[in-house]
Amino acid sequence: MNKKLLQDGKSQVKSRIAAMKSELINHRFLFLLLSVFLSTAGLKAQESIQVGSTARQMIVYAPTGIKQNRPLVISMHGMNQTMYDQKSQTQFQSVAQANNFVLVFPQSNGSQWQLWGTGDTDFILAIIDEMYKRYGIDRDRVYLSGFSMGGMMTYYAATMIADKIAAFAPVSGYLMSGPNANSSRPIPIIHVHGMDDGYVTYSNVQSHIDAWVARNGCPTPPVVTNPYPAVYTAKSIKKYYGHGKEGVEVVFIGVAGVGHWYSDNNWSADGVFTSQEIWNFCKKYSLKDGVPEFKYASVTDKNPKQIQVVLTKSVVASSFYTGFSVKIDGNAAFIDSVVVCDTNKVTVNLSQGILKENTVTLSYSNGNVVSTSLGKKMLNVTDKWVDNQLKGASPQIMEASTNVNGNALLMKFNKKMQIPADVSGVALNAQYNGPISIPVQQCSFFNNDSTTLSFSLGNQVYRDYTLSLAYSGSNILAADDGLLKAISNSPVTNYSNGLPVHVNSGRIGTDGITLSLDFSKAMALTSAQSGYFTLALNGKNVTSSGYSVINNTIQLTLSKCVHYGDSLKVSYTPKGIVAADNGLLDGFSN
Structure with missing residues (x-):
């Protein structure tokens, strides 16, 4: 970025701080109320993540039982706001829950995002890496959004890490130094902005949109929907530019009756739920769109x-x-x-x-x-x-895995196989606090599929075990008599259920209504199961009105407040609550 433009941009951003503070302070009380409510209703955790020599903060939300290869949305707060404010005002958690994606609200260092250098783009990349390690997210479907200065950061990231983000969604923010569409590739962008915004003025948005439309090679003029949505009488407007280079689109939504604010699910006048609009746009895109593999x-x-x-x-x-x-x-x-x-x-x-x-x-x-x-x-x-596939060629194992019950080893081959009469050459090695003996017994075809051999196991295996396969190179033949070659310590995918999980401790939050139960493993819980816990306050049963799951902790929102000196006892009779690895929860009382 041009140094003079950068300095001008920084000075313009700082000049707006005083003006923006007054509006943000007016909304602070609303933020706090929303934050208290949502803290008891969703899956969240404030966490630290190391980025170079700096510990950075974030809130992570992942729907219970989320599978691998799901998208990631990163949503950044505005100037003088916090990650809690962004979580509250966007109502993005309901969208993530309904559409099964991972959601992260990062916290800036101080009151502002760094619109220069790589300090905050490195933070974004570290979040992507961490969510991949933790949830196995689809790295090709990472979407970046932000409000106000978070929107500015979104535009800045588009010029820095376009190869890591599939689509960008700035809200009420753009680069104060002027349009900059210098990205490494054409990128999909949706920009949402309040038409009454007097702080990051609405009238300046179009020049930034025009720059990206030109960069992306999108056709003009746009397709205009006014009013948007068409069923509403408000004067919100949508401009659609597409398809451009590599199939990308640009969308600009101006929200009627909204100032420097985030149009949420409760904004009935305009009909625009910004977080839902962002998801509807971004979900279409992947970094692998159109790429032959x-x-x-x-x-x-x-x-x-x-x-x-x-x-x-x-x-x-x-x-x-x-x-x-x-x-x-x-x-x-x-x-x-x-x-x-x-x-x-x-x-x-x-x-x-x-x-x-x-x-x-x-x-x-x-x-x-x-x-x-x-x-x-x-x-x-x-x-x-x-x-x-030549006749007599050695068969290849496409996948070695366990079944869910943990009592069978499955080998999927690239060709039809014979059932071996002697399985002594097959060994399943297990590690869990040391080596565990897992005898391999007779073999059969799995579900009458001659390309998959099923070996029954003498001892049950659990998801907690690390498994590997060894084979001596004798007795396992393909239907065309090709001999399976010897195998040494080949990893086995473990689909079995986990070992039983147990409760470690419980505690009441300072608000008097949040009960946190800590378990030996990361947990999974459904809405119906949240009522399986028996709660007794001073000897009388009480209920819970909400729940959340944060790694190893289940939080229950009590229907009655607990005060100093009260007695709260929790019991559970096994009814099917499981850990994230499907390990059954042991019963406990008092």
């Missing part, structure tokens, strides 16, 4: 000199694709040609034939394969296994 490759008896490569997208036809390389038993093989076979398939023609004994791998690096839809380049891959 390697999916599968095989060689068959039909032509041992040909490798058929299947891709995830249709690709532009070429007389000779570049970028491919092949290894046979670790040695480079000479490629005669690579040509299109079908819309999403290419054929690699080799000078030499592949034998049943061979192990074959395929790589692709910076070639000329591009998608037909958006013209995006194929992702590079290195040493991808080629399925050797």
